[in-house]
Amino acid sequence: MNIQFKKGALELCVLALLDKQDRYGYELVQKISDNIAISEGSVYPLLRRLTKEAYFTTYLQESKEGPSRKYYHLTDQGREYLYQLNEEWKVFTNGVNELLKEVASGE
DSSP: OOHHHHHHHHHHHHHHHHHHSOEEHHHHHHHHHTTSOOOHHHHHHHHHHHHHTTSEEEEEEEETTEEEEEEEEEOHHHHHHHHHHHHHHHHHHHHHHHHHHHHHHTO
């Protein structure tokens, strides 16, 4: 898949996953990778940036399988940003889909 498509969608995917529950970085990578081919290295810079922009808070939690894990928690500001991005995504994808339908039907 085109790298630019992925970059645009990755931020929305991370926010959406954290809207449902707190998660740690590798868990986010795995969950997204189940649906979209991404590299682990593309998620962590995004998490740092979104944390710096106050869309997430972080906390450490003990793990039974190794060292403590850093969990990300969506803030109210992050949730508002998610809803805004989601609306923009719907408008954008609807527009693209309509254009593709027109081209496919020969209009």
